[in-house]
Amino acid sequence: MSDLTNKVVLVTGASRGIGRALAEGLAEHGADVVICDLPREEQGLNEAKSAIEKLGRKCWVFGADITDKSAVENMVAQATEQAGQIDVLVNNAGILKPSLLEDLSEGDWDAHFAVNGKGLLFVTNAVLPQMRQRKNGRIINIASIAARQGVPTQGHYAATKATAVTLTRVYAQETGMDGITVNAICPGIILTEMGKNNLGSEEAINHWKEVAALKRLGEPSDIVGPAVFFASDLSAFVTGQALNVCGGIYFH
Numbered sequence: 001m002s003d004l005t006n007k008v009v010l011v012t013g014a015s016r017g018i019g020r021a022l023a024e025g026l027a028e029h030g031a032d033v034v035i036c037d038l039p040r041e042e043q044g045l046n047e048a049k050s051a052i053e054k055l056g057r058k059c060w061v062f063g064a065d066i067t068d069k070s071a072v073e074n075m076v077a078q079a080t081e082q083a084g085q086i087d088v089l090v091n092n093a094g095i096l097k098p099s100l101l102e103d104l105s106e107g108d109w110d111a112h113f114a115v116n117g118k119g120l121l122f123v124t125n126a127v128l129p130q131m132r133q134r135k136n137g138r139i140i141n142i143a144s145i146a147a148r149q150g151v152p153t154q155g156h157y158a159a160t161k162a163t164a165v166t167l168t169r170v171y172a173q174e175t176g177m178d179g180i181t182v183n184a185i186c187p188g189i190i191l192t193e194m195g196k197n198n199l200g201s202e203e204a205i206n207h208w209k210e211v212a213a214l215k216r217l218g219e220p221s222d223i224v225g226p227a228v229f230f231a232s233d234l235s236a237f238v239t240g241q242a243l244n245v246c247g248g249i250y251f252h
């Protein structure tokens with residue numbers, strides 16, 4: 001039931017980090033993969049494509065900024081034409097630039113909501129019509145445990161991730177009648193470029209390792225299993241949910 005053979009998955013923000021691990025991990029489970037990221041991330045996208053093709057799966061690469069509605073619509077139209085269809089969407093692209101709320105610039109507030117909120121909306125709305133037509137689809141939104149409890153210097157980011165969880169619940173209710181499930185994954189601290197920049201120091205890494213029930217922080221590959229669950233028939237009766245994948249640093 002976890003087999004994704006003959007499924008096409010679109011992963012945003014897939015040139016590195018969690019998105020790349022998801023693109024490659026879902027390909028390992030049989031999926032062909034459309035990957036997208038900002039045009040400047042071409043090198044990482046091409047490396048991911050090579051890795052996916054080495055697994056014997058097909059891969060299509062697109063440079064698109066998900067905050068640009070027409071770029072998103074073009075990408076989804078071209079990807080659908082080339083790949084045939086998009087069965088699973090993983091809204092993974094995101095940004096985090098830490099700041100105390102009192103110091104936060106208007107530009108940074110807008111930028112976080114543009115990528116982490118509006119971008120999710122644009123990509124989802126571009127993919128939904130074909131899923132509705134086929135009466136089948138899986139959408140996975142990468143939120144964060146920050147959505148559960150904001151932490152200092154991440155108030156704006158946490159607000160965007162709470163938005164992603166709320167959109168997950170509403171999309172689930174608005175699309176379930178067409179056989180589409182929409183779920184969120186809330187990663188804890190994952191050691192990607194974003195995760196390491198955010199922690200800042202070896203001391204902070206060690207502190208959070210000690211806090212975690214599993215006494216380690218996450219690797220991007222730790223998100224693959226939950227994504228396979230939400231992408232496959234294993235989760236056929238699960239929708240509108242948000243799953244913490246955090247090694248036990250948050251429990252609600």
Ligand SMILES: NC(=O)c1ccc[n+]([C@@H]2O[C@H](COP(=O)([O-])OP(=O)(O)OC[C@H]3O[C@@H](n4cnc5c(N)ncnc54)[C@H](O)[C@@H]3O)[C@@H](O)[C@H]2O)c1
Nearest residue numbers: 013017018038065066092093094144187189190192194195
């Ligand atoms: N790393 C963590 O600890 C952690 C924890 C919780 C949630 N998350 C979430 O997981 C997702 C992936 O994070 P990551 O740690 O791999 O970060 P990352 O910074 O390594 O990767 C994010 C990717 O998104 C892409 N991206 C950014 N803006 C974009 C845009 N406008 N259009 C297209 N692509 C864009 C980036 O180029 C990058 O490749 C994000 O949504 C992040 O908020 C990460």
